[in-house]
Amino acid sequence: MSPNALELKAVRKSFGNTEIIRGTDLAIPRGERHAVIGPNGAGKSTLFNLISGRFPVNSGAILLNGEDITGLKPFEINRKGLSRSFQITNLFYNLSVFENLRCAVLWSLGYRYSFWHRLNGLREPQRRAEEVMHRIGLTRRRNVAAGVLSYAEQRALEIGITIAGGAAAILLDEPTAGMNRSETAAAVELVRSVTEGKTLIMVEHDMGVVFDLADRISVLVYGEIIASGRPEEIRANPAVQEAYLGALHKEVAHA
Amino acid sequence: MAAGVLRYQPLNLARWIIWGGTAVLMAALPLVFTQGFAITVISQMGVAIIFTLSYNMLLGQSGMLSFGHAVYSGLGAYIAVHTLNLAAKGQFWMPVSLLPLVGGLAGAFFGVLFGYVTTKRAGTTFAMITLGIGELVGSCSLMFPDFFGGEGGITTNRVFGQPFLGITFGPAIQVYYLIALWCIASMALMYAWSHTPLGRMANAVRDNPERAEFVGYDTQKVRWLTLIISAFFAGIAGALTAINFEIVTAENVSAVRSGGVLLAAFIGGVGFFFGPIIGACVFVYFVVALSVHTKAWLLYLGLFFMLMVMFAPGGIASLIMMQVQLIARKRFGRIARHYLAAGASGLMVLAALILTVEMTYKISVDSATGTLMKLFGMEFDAAAGTAWAVAIGLWIVGGWLFNLACLRVARVWGEIQTEFVEGRA
Incomplete structure (x- = not known):
């Protein structure tokens, strides 16, 4: 088995005449927490959409645990053990917190399209959903519809749905977007705890979060990865400083 | 939703x-x-x-x-x-x-x-x-x-x-x-x-x-x-x-x-x-x-x-469930009399509607046998001015009362909902 949880080989993606991802190579070893950073419009979210099967690639290959997943549908990729969250919260809005999480565990527990099991008689989905609900701190909001939760609660549920199925590779798209300082701190702890022993790839704008969580960082600028390495290497990399970090870097250095 | x-x-x-x-x-x-x-x-x-x-x-x-x-x-x-x-x-x-x-x-x-x-x-x-x-x-x-x-x-x-x-x-x-x-x-x-x-x-x-x-x-x-x-x-x-x-x-x-x-x-x-x-x-x-x-x-x-x-x-189901919520929290009694008022005036509007529709049908579609018709147990001439005057009267009075009653229902409903929200906070 390949030591890499995820590998991208010369991945390219164009929308019309505009090439958004220009031959990206990336290898993420199993168990690593990896952050993808870059200025707005660099193609970070597009990269996530390609990996998770939301968009097809134009060329190149994507490997999950050494297995080619290029061109597979999102549900097929999810079944192979890759789960993702969304930058813009993406929940089952009319279902309760508990039902959201239960829906997220059903496939991985093998219930597939069953119409012969009574849902409330199934102990394991209930136990798993409740466990995740506890971890993301939404137990007392159990029966509240996802659509009426507060923003921070919705973000927590977003992460909860992503990890509930037990996928070994987790993609988080800006988990702390739009949060205030204390919410961000809570979210970082949540991400740290729920990705224990898993491979995490995340897109994040908050440099504090990135340098706090990531084992390694890749810098994406105009569809190309210009640097990849440990946080201190990225911080010291002149090309990165020039292309992207700039003022932000100084801010982090002072903090 | x-x-x-x-x-x-x-x-x-x-x-x-x-x-x-x-x-x-x-x-x-x-x-x-x-x-x-x-x-x-x-x-x-x-x-x-x-x-x-x-x-x-x-x-x-x-x-x-x-x-x-x-x-x-x-x-x-x-x-x-x-x-x-x-x-x-x-x-x-x-x-x-x-x-x-x-x-x-x-x-x-x-x-x-x-x-x-x-x-x-x-x-x-x-x-x-x-x-x-x-x-x-x-x-x-x-x-x-x-x-x-x-x-x-x-x-x-x-x-x-x-x-x-x-x-x-x-x-x-x-x-x-x-x-x-x-x-x-x-x-x-x-x-x-x-x-x-x-x-x-x-x-x-x-x-x-x-x-x-x-x-x-x-x-x-x-x-x-x-x-x-x-x-x-x-x-x-x-x-x-x-x-x-x-x-x-x-x-x-x-x-x-x-x-x-x-x-x-x-x-x-x-x-x-x-x-x-x-x-x-x-x-x-x-x-x-x-x-x-x-x-x-x-x-x-x-x-x-x-x-x-x-x-x-x-749909009707959501209307019922809204009342169930009120009954469960013991607030239904407060709004019930307003419902009654809205229901009574609503019946007037309904009567006005039925009268208008049936008279129009009688005159335009069904007039071969004459314009005499029977409705609500009464017999009258659909072409007569008095019948139409009654209909118009029902529309105006019923409509006005119904509107008043609905506004009142909405107000009381709003009050109760506010209490629910504040009670929860």
Whole structure:
């Protein structure tokens, strides 16, 4: 088995005449927490959409645990053990917190399209959903519809749905977007705890979060990865400083 | 949206009481309403309940707006009627009581076939394709007269062979009890379906198909399987229609039938399991019972539907659940007298509407026998100025009072809701 949880080989993606991802190579070893950073419009979210099967690639290959997943549908990729969250919260809005999480565990527990099991008689989905609900701190909001939760609660549920199925590779798209300082701190702890022993790839704008969580960082600028390495290497990399970090870097250095 | 948020989950005891009560009610109804016409009405209600619930499996539970659901009930009815005719000739053994199963399997078969095409897409595209399939089957009904029976349809006789335990299905009452049995079984099964992994994932696909894909589900397959199961129950309803009327015509697969079930589901309320049950009964009342009293029944049904969509988009079920919430928190007494005032003034407006509509019909459509008419137990001349003056008076006074009452209801409702929110904080 390949030591890499995820590998991208010369991945390219164009929308019309505009090439958004220009031959990206990336290898993420199993168990690593990896952050993808870059200025707005660099193609970070597009990269996530390609990996998770939301968009097809134009060329190149994507490997999950050494297995080619290029061109597979999102549900097929999810079944192979890759789960993702969304930058813009993406929940089952009319279902309760508990039902959201239960829906997220059903496939991985093998219930597939069953119409012969009574849902409330199934102990394991209930136990798993409740466990995740506890971890993301939404137990007392159990029966509240996802659509009426507060923003921070919705973000927590977003992460909860992503990890509930037990996928070994987790993609988080800006988990702390739009949060205030204390919410961000809570979210970082949540991400740290729920990705224990898993491979995490995340897109994040908050440099504090990135340098706090990531084992390694890749810098994406105009569809190309210009640097990849440990946080201190990225911080010291002149090309990165020039292309992207700039003022932000100084801010982090002072903090 | 609020309709889906309120999820009614009674205790198991309460559930047994509700289901047991429903069964007892269905068993007792013919003992109360003994006239032949009443049996006809409640029989049709039973069939409509199955059909509308099967439709809501798509619309309310899975977010699929179908304009061609009559295809499944109608084709189920045709297969059932042909089966019945063959069985009557002694070609094979098939008791009438099990015929709905044949209809159901036929419905499911066409669900597999057409559903594969329609459920490729969701949303507007799904709606358009169902419309197309509906038209396709509708036009087939004229192209293949051997199967569809042309304009006259296919007739049958449900009474054949030896009576079993004295049951011949000759008398309407026996057919009613057959319908009632299939109705309660179908209701229970469809309710059970909504509490299975597939049923819940159908809700998830309704709310957010994209996210459903990212938790491992092929949304197309969820929609397809749901449609097949829905078509199965629609087929049961179709076969019961065939047994009940002993005739199946092109009308059974028509767009009118498909539109009717949409109306019924919406009136009842698609956000709750029991909504379509109420909707089916109200719809049948309009179509079967009201049409006996007035030629303008379709107008009343249309107006009623319009008012429901505008002012109670969650249907009758959501109106009921709103009151249940008030009763549970002991606030109903405070708003009840305002409801009474709104109801009384609403009756005035309704009287004004009925008077206007009926007089207009009398003068414009039905004046060959003169303009004398009878309404609310009174006889009067529809062309006379006094009758119109009364109507206008009712419109103005009733409308004014109704408006006042509604504003008051809205105010008290708002006050109570504020108390709820503050009480929670």
